[in-house]
Amino acid sequence: MFTKKTPLIALGAVTLLALSGCSTGSLSSDGSDAGSGSDSGSTTSASEVTVGTVGVQGDIQDISAFCGDDDLTVALADGFGGNSWRKITRAIFEEEAAKCPNITKVLYTDAQGDTQKAISDINSLVAQGVDVIVTFVDGGEALLPTIQKATEAGVKVVPYVGSPGGTPGVDYVDFVSEDINTYGKNLAEWTIEKMGGEGNLVMLGGIAGNSYSQAVFDGVMEAVEANPGITLLNEDGPVATDWEPGKTQQVVAGLITKYGDIDGIVADYGGGSVGGIRAFEAAGKPLPVWSANDSNEFACLWYQYKDAQPTYQIATESSRNWVVTAALHKGLAAANGLPNDEPSTYNLEIIEDSTDPDKQPKCESELPPDAILSSGLSVDSLKKLFQ
Template sequence: MSSMLKRTTIPLAAVSALLLVACGSGSGTGQAASGGSAGAVAVGREGVQADIQDVAKFCGTKPIKVALADGFGGNSWRKTTRALFEAEAKKCSNITSVLYTDAQADPQKAIADINGLVAQGVNVIVSFADAGEALLPTVQAASAAGVKFVSIVACPGGTPGEDYVDCVSENVDTYGYGLANWTIKKMGGKGKLVMTGGQAGNPYSAAVYKGVKRAAAENPGITILNQQMGDVPVDTSWEPGKTKQVMAGLITKFGQIDGVVADYGGGSVGGIEAFLESGRRLPVWSANDSNQFACLYHENKDRQPTFQIATMSSRNWVVVPALHKGLAAYNGITNDEPSTYNLDIIEDSTDQAKQPKCEKSLPNDAILSSGLSVAQLQALFKQ
């Protein structure tokens, strides 16, 4: 993402197991089985963003140190998520320290970062577990030391509610299925479809791709180009520059591409630029929301009638209930907020009630569904 997420390389079979089995879901949510619990914290419940509660319920009174241990911090999605985490933590007067680490997409540094936070006496760690299962022994050791560890978006393997407090995410499989289903319908049920993801082997993109394949399997007129390239998401590192390079290569290799599903809208802007520079018509495109993604739609829609877009929330806000769960676990306070959040399409260029939102007062990388206000986003991107 100047753009979104990142992870370590894990074999694809292990990736699917990591998100959809090791995290214990029989319903394809990527979370623990519904109705489980980790002490006072419910684990594995499904819900929607409106189910998130007030942090005041979970602050407690004891002095608490909290940290966001990021697997990768070098893009706008991570920067926005960090800002949300810090803003939420400031609402608890008894939180004495709010720390942040950036593993820079290095699994060994991620391990060292978590160990360092434990050594500093941090009580609650929220983490984007980019390195996936490679982090599990470290997470288990942190939990054994009394640290309340909550992952967001991708689980570090193991069992939420036992090896750590919980794993908070959107329903990854239905996210991929929902975006692909919309895209395929707008393609007329036929043509060439490609899915772009983050770093090779990351568990998040692999789980999204599983949903994309499920939608494509229902439409025999669809050719998934990824199946000619190792049957994995295309590696864009969630960065616009690399996405542009990769998409230019795909255009050269395959000619016209009719549909794109991306698991990062901010990175997709580079892919759109590649199409424009190639002179090829822009395809149907779905992703999570990003200001520039919407703005590019409005800039090109009149000249590119095949260019239709849809988005689901970029769901930076999952970091908020993750912090709540960590605080509740540390304080022994009941928390029944969902672990898995079902997302709907929030922007649809073919629906007058859901037109893509382009906010000219904000930078390209701003995410309007993030949970930060326009004023907060303006302040954040001035830093």
């Protein structure tokens, strides 16, 4: 396993890029070469923020090392805030920011899946004098010029999970995420193995065109291409579900009608997958092998159906809401001129596997269905959030 000591983009190289105006290119979350995004020549002043290293959740440090002393305003600019994952992530961000006494204001915007609103939200935050913007870029590279302008205005911008393309350390402080392609590949490999290496597979994504789901899909494709017995029914890209259980139920019902037999599903949102499970039940079809990120209800539904459907198995990786804390830390360090060597990319592993006695799914009946147990939010906070 890689550690945070494994640099992918050396700081010296980033500095040379900024001074020379040349670009060697970097990979965005969808795996494409995004170096051309730095044509503006914009730079951050975050010379002490290490960019592009790989590690694990345990490498995240205490926020006190990055708070600084000056009064600061921070903001979470969400591309879409309408599901439980986003609500939990917002709560984590606000709880983490509250640990710094000099953060005098914490703002939040929700673009509601509208790229133009996301652009307007960031411009508005810059106009309000925000010092740090952490943002989930659902709109992909369409947001890059806006982020570059915010950087040029002196705002420390840190995208997380959804990438705007461009060059971390130049167009913005850093990009923080899990290894998205590996997430998709790991879950697809598990799913294909439990399918016996043959059958029909579907990959469920979120909002149409978002860079995160595309990166997960690319990882799934790697596993599919290595298994000729698998037919990926949505070979042109992830199936859009808007990351909402109701929409997922409708979409999966349509897939069942169209294809009949579906033997395996890889999803990039466990909370939305519960709607898909209901679609199979309503259609009277056997539940397929299913993998996603963790969700309390997703686990609880497995316990509900496992005895009647012994071939129905699930696996999850962490929903990694906690990466937002690392994004905030990097933004604060940049704003305060402090060093930060926390990882940019986090390796994930399968944490729940219904076929492994040591990794049985975790269903907490005392917690709300929407709770995410790996999120990093306390049990009391989860109960309060969904009361």
